[in-house]
Amino acid sequence: MRFQWKEGNQAELLINGSQYFPHVFEAIRSARREILIETFIIFDDEVGQALKDALLEAAARQVRIEVTVDGYGTADLSSEYIEELADAGVHMHVYDPKPRLFGVRTNLFRRLHRKIVVVDGEVAYISGINFGWDHLPDKYLMGKQDYGVCVRGPVVEDIRRAARALLMEHQAVQGLPTTLVGTPPVGQAVMRLAIRDNHLHRTDIEDHYLQAIRTAKSRLLIANAYFFPSYRIWRELRNASRRGVEVTLILQGRPDMPWARMFSSSLYSYLLKDGIRIYEYKEHPLHGKIAIADEEWATVGSSNLDPLSLSLNLEANLFIRDASLNREIYDHLIGLIESSCHRITPEAANKGRWWRAPLMFVSYHFLRHSPISVGWRPGHAPRLETLTSKERVSKDEPQ
Incomplete structure (x- = not known):
């Protein structure tokens, strides 16, 4: 379907x-x-x-x-x-x-x-x-x-x-x-529903994200609770920033689960090197799964950008082309950044990295590959x- x-x-x-x-x-x-x-x-x-x-x-x-x-x-x-x-x-x-x-x-x-x-x-x-x-x-x-x-x-x-x-x-x-x-x-x-299951629609939601990231011309703004993306999304976000797209991430700063911030923060240094802006939302736990690209595209739904959502869970997102909704989401998220977010600097991201880097490397590659083995069972x-x-x-x- x-x-x-x-x-x-x-x-x-x-x-x-x-x-x-x-x-x-x-x-x-x-x-x-x-x-x-x-x-x-x-x-x-x-x-x-x-x-x-x-x-x-x-x-x-x-x-x-x-x-x-x-x-x-x-x-x-x-x-x-x-x-x-x-x-x-x-x-x-x-x-x-x-x-x-x-x-x-x-x-x-x-x-x-x-x-x-x-x-x-x-x-x-x-x-x-x-x-x-x-x-x-x-x-x-x-x-x-x-x-x-x-x-x-x-x-x-x-x-x-x-x-x-x-x-x-x-x-x-x-x-x-x-x-x-x-x-x-x-x-x-104009809207399109995308679901993720473990049969015929394993990558549908991820593919829609990738298409939006690859074709973005001016801005990408993503607010996501559990950000530990696939290799493809990670690579395309960096590529978008390198070609001049303003890429902004809003992630958890007051996590409901401590491991969520630990995994996300392990990627900060690599993302910041390519000019991606990272903000942590501090007022409440962030549970959102929302994003916009340029002045028209938007998505809202249940899918996080992490191994569970992208590789194992049943998920549903709406992908929407609507300039007014895009603008409403943009204004809201910018307001959130200005009022309740802390910007991550390279200095903060690199703090303690000398001992965390090997653990981060192993954890990232293990967690990115583990859903594949689980899916084979x-x-x-x-x-x-x-x-x-x-x-x-x-x-x-x-x-």
């Missing part, structure tokens, strides 16, 4: 959970026929409860609801949470559930990392935002800075097709229509399990 560029779309940028959650919940409350949701995490917290309440309202109107969560990423949902939704007719699915081994989650690789919401086949959301308190930076210090888009137009049909295909591939549902409604043109944005065939009112993500399953 390879998607094409679609004209006649409209995109609205949603910054952080404070904008994203009310928008999504209102769409769910307005649903008339169908709601499809894919997410890495649902927490049983204030956000998860608000999601549940909106879904229960929709289920009471006989709206068909399919919710798919990841078996590794999803937190410990109580039996009451699962049963209340299932008893109301909500179909809940867990991607690749597996028991723990000595209390440790064993299904680390090939995760369902996509964040997709489609309502009535008319409006869709693509983001990096999970359903949890930690996407509310306005309320919590460790709330994550992140982004999504609400889209309307013909591209919504492709997003729905992708969500439907996952359910049908694993035979999790029956009677889910191929096409729900027509999606007439509503705007000027035949024993791990992810599956989708549908929960009933008597089942749950239990304490002996991955949380």
Whole structure:
């Protein structure tokens, strides 16, 4: 399932959970026929409860609801949470559930990392935002800075097709229509959905990034949470800077996971040598996966630029040609740089490098190649399990 560029779309940028959650919940409350949701995490917290309440309202109107969560990423949902939704007719699915081994989650690789919401086949959301308190930076210090888009137009049909295909591939549902409604043109944005899986679309998202980097003429601005890119992306970013493109990276300065900054910072010296500007966002953990090129191209979605996202996980990004959205993202990210970022200097990047350089070299090449060997393992065939009112993500399953 390879998607094409679609004209006649409209995109609205949603910054952080404070904008994203009310928008999504209102769409769910307005649903008339169908709601499809894919997410890495649902927490049983204030956000998860608000999601549940909106879904229960929709289920009471006989709206068909399919919710798919990841078996590794999803937190410990109580039996009451699962049963209340299932008893109301909500179909809940867990991607690749597996028991723990000595209390440790064993299904680390090939995760369902996509964040997709489609309502009535008319409006869709693509983001990096999970359903949890930690996407509310306005309320919590460790709330994550992140982004999504609400889209309307013909591209919504492709997003729905992708969500439907996952359910049908694993035979999790029956009677889910191929096409729900027509999606007439509503705007000027040209969009293309790209997914990453472990079958036919292993490099689709990476290829779109590479095309944008290679053809950029004036600027590239990338804000990415877990930046440990492939050899190809690393090389093309350096090539772009050498030919005069202004390349700017916004990366984690207050990481939610310490290793994220350690891996990214191991590349700073090499990138800075070629004139690439690097800023670390300090106010909150950065969880965004957003980028722009020149004055028109943009992408928003779930894919980090690291080995897990580029080589193993199921991901979804929208690639958008829309000058107004590009400008909005540019203005926002420049404002973020000016207000909340620290610029990395060559001196700072080289500090302690004499002893870190050999470790960095080994770590980079090992981590860049390790997903290939993991992908060769035949024993791990992810599956989708549908929960009933008597089942749950239990304490002996991955949380």
